[in-house]
Amino acid sequence: MQDKSIELLLVEDNPAEARLLQDYLRAVTSKQFSLVHVEDLAAACDRLSSESFDLILLDLTLPDSKGLETLEAMIGKAPSLPIVVLTNTDDEELAVELVRRGAQDYLVKRQVNRELLVRSVCYAIERKQAAEALRKAKDELEIRIAERTTQLAKTNEELKAANKAKSEFFTNISHELRTPLNSILGFAQVLQRADNLIPEHKESIDIIYQSGNHLLTMINDIVNLSKIEAGKMHLDPQYLPLPEFLKTVVEILRIKAEQKVISLTYQPTSSLPAVIHADEKRLRQVLINLLGNAIKFTEKGGVTFKVAMLHVKESSAYPEASIRFEIADTGIGIAPEQLEKIFLPFEQAGNSRNKAEGIGLGLAISQKIVQMMGSILQVQSQLGEGSVFWMDLDLQVVTGIPRSHPSLPDSE
Numbered sequence: 001m002q003d004k005s006i007e008l009l010l011v012e013d014n015p016a017e018a019r020l021l022q023d024y025l026r027a028v029t030s031k032q033f034s035l036v037h038v039e040d041l042a043a044a045c046d047r048l049s050s051e052s053f054d055l056i057l058l059d060l061t062l063p064d065s066k067g068l069e070t071l072e073a074m075i076g077k078a079p080s081l082p083i084v085v086l087t088n089t090d091d092e093e094l095a096v097e098l099v100r101r102g103a104q105d106y107l108v109k110r111q112v113n114r115e116l117l118v119r120s121v122c123y124a125i126e127r128k129q130a131a132e133a134l135r136k137a138k139d140e141l142e143i144r145i146a147e148r149t150t151q152l153a154k155t156n157e158e159l160k161a162a163n164k165a166k167s168e169f170f171t172n173i174s175h176e177l178r179t180p181l182n183s184i185l186g187f188a189q190v191l192q193r194a195d196n197l198i199p200e201h202k203e204s205i206d207i208i209y210q211s212g213n214h215l216l217t218m219i220n221d222i223v224n225l226s227k228i229e230a231g232k233m234h235l236d237p238q239y240l241p242l243p244e245f246l247k248t249v250v251e252i253l254r255i256k257a258e259q260k261v262i263s264l265t266y267q268p269t270s271s272l273p274a275v276i277h278a279d280e281k282r283l284r285q286v287l288i289n290l291l292g293n294a295i296k297f298t299e300k301g302g303v304t305f306k307v308a309m310l311h312v313k314e315s316s317a318y319p320e321a322s323i324r325f326e327i328a329d330t331g332i333g334i335a336p337e338q339l340e341k342i343f344l345p346f347e348q349a350g351n352s353r354n355k356a357e358g359i360g361l362g363l364a365i366s367q368k369i370v371q372m373m374g375s376i377l378q379v380q381s382q383l384g385e386g387s388v389f390w391m392d393l394d395l396q397v398v399t400g401i402p403r404s405h406p407s408l409p410d411s412e
């Protein structure tokens with residue numbers, strides 16, 4: 001079966017050259033060519049408007065156009081048609097430039113023969129088709145990317161709106177929840193102090209108090225995370241006496257460690273600064289979270305809390321110190337595949353017994369707070385051996401306490 005004939009537009013003002021090319025094509029047996037011959041650019045444009053072609057054979061030097069202009073005019077008129085440029089021997093440099101500008105190939109007139117002509121024409125058509133297919137695929141891809149980007153931007157906006165609504169909801173509902181909860185806790189405390197209770201009732205009231213307290217912690221955690229996510233949590237750094245602050249934190253946790261009959265060892269380095277500039281409430285929250293976790297997930301051995309000065313920068317008026325807070329335990333440890341997840345909200349590793357004692361927000365909140373403080377909370381753990389959590393905080397420190405400072409607690 002013979003292929004459909006290849007329609008060529010030959011733009012050539014020299015009749016002899018045109019005749020020669022026509023003869024070559026006529027003699028081809030493997031393919032069928034039909035050729036329309038015009039002698040100038042204007043006629044070529046006319047033909048292109050009314051007929052369809054597979055390829056243009058283009059002489060560069062025409063009565064109404066020369067060189068690069070001829071090519072540009074043709075590409076402008078028929079951007080999807082392959083063009084093979086016909087050049088004279090001394091035009092070769094220009095021909096290379098023309099190929100760069102969009103012609104598929106060039107043929108030097110004196111060197112053309114039948115095989116060369118057919119090969120160049122067929123190759124140019126194929127190349128142009130491949131280029132067109134590629135261009136079309138690229139255009140489609142760009143459209144798809146643009147659509148996807150618009151969709152993503154929309155989803156992002158929706159997510160932001162949903163997140164804002166969620167944060168507002170939590171903040172509002174937490175207030176509503178905390179008010180009755182505070183009454184429950186308050187009256188439970190009043191009842192705990194009553195001396196006419198039978199032991200059974202006293203135990204029940206203790207449970208009410210503990211559970212209520214636990215519920216309050218969880219509500220506070222959810223509100224905290226919502227605030228952080230809504231960008232509404234801000235640090236409020238004040239001057240605070242570091243050794244006293246740390247001792248209080250340890251005392252709060254000591255009761256819990258004693259209840260579990262594990263050790264809690266506090267090891268501050270002797271060179272700790274007397275005063276640091278930090279958000280006391282948030283730093284306490286992070287340390288209680290970390291120490292609380294360490295105690296919660298340790299059954300044997302104990303927890304060691306180390307605080308050490310890494311280095312001091314003396315450059316500014318108040319020196320800045322890098323202080324490492326490190327909490328190590330000999331507890332259950334964390335599997336490597338869980339290590340990254342534990343900082344995500346509501347992620348809990350390990351068995352269900354431990355999970356029952358929290359909702360998995362402690363580390364997510366702590367990590368965000370530590371990041372707000374310009375550092376990062378880090379962890380190393382070995383399953384069955386224990387875990388170490390630590391953070392290096394760069395804090396302004398005061399070695400001689402400035403008594404005049406209004407927010408500095410009395411050191412006595």
Ligand SMILES: Nc1ncnc2c1ncn2[C@@H]1O[C@H](COP(=O)(O)OP(=O)(O)OP(=O)(O)O)[C@@H](O)[C@H]1O
Binds near residue numbers: 334361
């Ligand atoms: N010291 C630790 N040893 C072993 N596993 C730990 C330790 N600290 C955290 N984890 C693991 O990381 C999980 C997430 O900790 P996170 O403090 O965020 O949540 P939680 O303690 O379970 O609950 P919440 O803090 O909300 O009361 C824990 O459930 C536990 O699986």
Ligand SMILES: [Mg+2]
Binds near residue numbers: 292293358
């Ligand atoms: Mg926790």
